[in-house]
Amino acid sequence: MIDKLEFLIALSRERHFGRAAEVCGVTQPTLSAGLKQLEGELGVLLVARGSRFQGFTAEGERVLDWARRIVGDARAMRQEVDALKRGLNGHLTISAIPTALSMVAALTTPYRARHPNVTFTILSRTSAEVLQELEDLAIDAGISYLDNEPLGRVATVELYRESYRLLTAADGEFGKRERITWAEAGRVPLCLLTPDMQNRRIIDQLLRGAGAEVAPTLVSNSLQVLLSHVRTGRWSSVMPSILVETLGVGERVRSIPIAEPEVHHLVGLVVPRREPQTPLVAALVAEARRFAARGIAPA
Template sequence: MIDKLEFLLALARERHFGKAAEACRVTQPTLSAGIKSLEDQMGVLIVQRSSRFQGFTPEGERILDWARRIVGDAKAMKQDVDALKRGLHGHVRIAVIPTALPMVARLTTPFREKHPGVRFTILSSTSIEILTLLENLEIDAGLSYLDNEPLGQVRTVPLYDERYRLLTARTAEFGDRSSVTWAEVGRLPLCLLTPDMQNRRIIDQMLRNAGIEPEPTLVSNSTIVMVSHVRTGRWSSVLPPILAESIGLPDTVASIPIVEPDVTHSVGLIVPHREPTTPMVAALVREARQLARQLEAER
């Protein structure tokens, strides 16, 4: 049954029979037959059928929830047994919001020193994408915001509080200031992340609270693009200090705290809420808690 449930999860991810079959490395008739067999076994219609995928029936949505749990538990069981035989090894997939990417190395590096048989895939994703990827078993963990927007059924390990700085040329307006207000930030030509990013939604809300309607002159889903424009001296941006410090700003660019108010949002590790958890995730949670203590000591 596990393989049929995996067919169902692939269909939920891809929303297309052909692409789901390709992801499972089977033919489309094989995938369709597997799902039909599952429907016969359950005695209900799972997929709304036509020439194209149209979604799941209400019964199908409930079966999909169980499929995620069962497939996740099956993978956890296999990893648990493998860890007993060979120690912790395998592949860890972590999705990270763009503003937290500089923090990842402080988690993965000591983790791999303790578990050299582990390899990593790190993805840059929005906070919403991270929750979807976790739900669909496409990643093992995420680094994301822990407040501001609902997380659902997950376990969290807070790591640090994200604050916000204005990055601007020292010769630009406010470039010689020790702090600026959100209202002043709104007067500058800004390059910001795209609206699907929670960081952008936070900044938009702060500007609106200050009476400014956000109208950035450039948007991108890449922090590298934003910083490269700030380096020209013609643009400004709003980024967390952890990101500003990691990119090595030139002397011509100032990183200025934004006040009135001094806003913070919690960022941390997110993992599926499952007991027992996989040995890999359990080790990752332990490493995150150790990192949280280090970051607290550095404050």
């Protein structure tokens, strides 16, 4: 039955029979037949069918919840047995919000030093995508905000407190200042992340709370694009301190703390709420706790 539950989860993730079959490494007729067999075994219709995928029935949604639990537990069991035989080995997929990508190496590097037979895939995702991929068992763990928007059924480890800086030209209006307010930050033409990013929603809320208009002159879903514009000295932006500390901004740009109010948001590791965790995820949680205990991230 496990393989049929895997089909159901893949269909939920892809919302398309052909793509779900491709992800599962089977033909579309094989996937469709497996789902029909599962419906026959359970005695209920799970998938609303037509010429294309139309969604799940109410019974299908409930079975999907159970499928995620059962498949997750089955994967954990296989991984634990394998770890007992061969030591910790395998592959970890981690999705991180763009503003946290620069610190992922602080987890993966010591992890791999302890467990050299583990490999990694690191993906850039929005906070909503991180949670959805965890729900769909598409990733092993995520790094996202912990305290700004609902997280759902996950376990968390706080990594650092995100604070914010204005990046602006050294010879610009605020180039000589040591601190500025959010109201003042709103007076500078800004380039910001796109509105689907939680960091952008946080910044918009803070600017509006200070009475400033949110009217960026450039938006992008890529921090690399924003940083490349900022480094010209002709553009300004608001970015987390940890990103500035890690990547730097160049000689033509000042990084100025934003106060009044001085705001912090928690960023941390998010993993499925499951006991026991898979050995790979349990080792990542331990690494995250060691990182947090060192307290090396900028506040």
